Amino acid sequence: MKKLVRLHQLRLGMFVERVEGGEGAHKSFRTNLLLTKQSDLQQIMRYNAISAVIDVSKSVKVQVGSPGGPATDYRRDTEIALAERFSPRELSLAKEVIQKTAPQVKEILMAAQLQNSVDMHAASDTVADIMAQGELGALIGLCKIKEIDEYTFLHSLSVSALLVSFGRALKVDEEMVHLFGLGGLVHDIGKSTIPVDILKKTGSLTADEFHLIKSHPERGYAILRRSDETVPEVVLDICRYHHEKYDGSGYPLQLMSAKIPYCARVAAICDVYDALTTIRPYKKAWTQAEAVDRMIGSHGHFDPKLLRTFVSRMILSGALV
Helix, strand or coil: CEEEEEHHHCCCCCEEEEEEEECCCCEEEEEEEECCCHHHHHHHHCCCCCEEEEEHHHCCCCCCCCCCHHHHHHHHHHHHHHHHHCCHHHHHHHHHHHHHHHHHHHHHHHHHHHHCCCCHHHHHHHHHHHHCCCCHHHHHHHHHCCCHHHHHHHHHHHHHHHHHHHHHHCCCCHHHHHHHHHHHHHCCHHHHHCCHHHHCCCCCCCHHHHHHHHCHHHHHHHHHHCCCCCCCHHHHHHHHHCCCCCCCCCCCCCCCHHHCCHHHHHHHHHHHHHHHCCCECCECCCCHHHHHHHHHHCCCCCCHHHHHHHHHHHHCCCCCC
């Protein structure tokens, strides 16, 4: 039995007979590939196709997990996918950028916690280092498989890199790309005022704890406004509005559609994508396909046109693994 599915619906265990809608009009590529590991999914994604024909009779149930556990599996599969997509030099350079910038991000966030303000010059220099990285996909991929204890700092670094990469894919000018990256770096700065035990809590949050978590965009906005330097409006908007939803059900102001600043609509996609595909204290990381599937299915959350562009230019293009 043959079945046609969208590329983001592919799962491990499926037997992909061919993919359709690749680069060039009406192109179809025969693959005959059983998806048994994450790198197989990445191989299919590199066809830049739209849909795939799977053979249900040849598909199997893949046993998820190993003696190392789900986190170990995810790290191993991601490392394999990165090694297949990027050269050793590209990965080495990305590691160097992370080693240089991660401590800088940590220092910026720690200073915000202690001084209730942000060193925007230091943050700007960090973004410049990120922008100089040739293959941001390698940097973003490596951030996903770092230790959980480093999550808060690497999430800010990764979202900044995602905003830089997506901004360039959207063909905004480099000055705006820099502002996108700066906004991504400080988008969660308000969490520096929230107790760490709440941020890392693995169980369900109480109503009061959830309310406190939801206050972080406004808290971050207030911190940025108190900074010695004048913070660009784009950066303020990303920090304050990255949890707004396109249908008006987000927070803090329940803005709708075009009333949400463009930069914040872009940031919302990058923030959620990184959160879903990264190991967090309270959840396992999702595969790229699972994350895209959830985001596409979250009707009303994202700007639909921007989300389609993200999937096309960042996922199907192979920019991200």
